[in-house]
Amino acid sequence: QKEVEQNSGPLSVPEGAIASLNCTYSDRGSQSFFWYRQYSGKSPELIMSIYSNGDKEDGRFTAQLNKASQYVSLLIRDSQPSDSATYLCAVNRFTGGFKTIFGAGTRLFVKA
């Protein structure tokens, strides 16, 4: 079992729709969670961070965390073609020492 799992996609949504990206993690001791966006050939850039259960909204983006289910998601409302990228879930794990673990990423395509 991978420590951080994401559906590799590709996920294709029409422009204006809601894109839903999911991530599960295996270590219950994980404390902080991040979503990064990575355009092809570029470096990851932070979209959202979330530390406590519930929802966190920032513009068109909403991160949701459920520690009991070991699940974190990212919703993108009113998806735009410019949102087409790979979305990486990252988890800070503390068990056995601090380490950041990235998922393999989900490729999102927003069709105009």
Added chain:
Amino acid sequence: EAGVAQSPRYKIIEKRQSVAFWCNPISGHATLYWYQQILGQGPKLLIQFQNNGVVDDSQLPKDRFSAERLKGVDSTLKIQPAKLEDSAVYLCASSFHLEETQYFGPGTRLLVL
């Protein structure tokens, strides 16, 4: 505020040669990370420093990879000797403290022939 700087941006070498990458983190950031990202995969943490001390290097292939951050600022990552499977993008990131948001540099694209 200047971002994370990395050099070189691209490097092509032959297998068994050595190569070194340099990273300058954002000013004031205590934590520095080196990642390896193979095409189609997420970044894999190789080593992380808190100031000039190593926090984790459990995934660093120590028989061929080495890294240092002598003065708690700049860092270098070295591969010697390189193998074909080392072809990847090497990303450097920094954060103000451990656990906080990481900011990535542009990466070094390494091709081993």
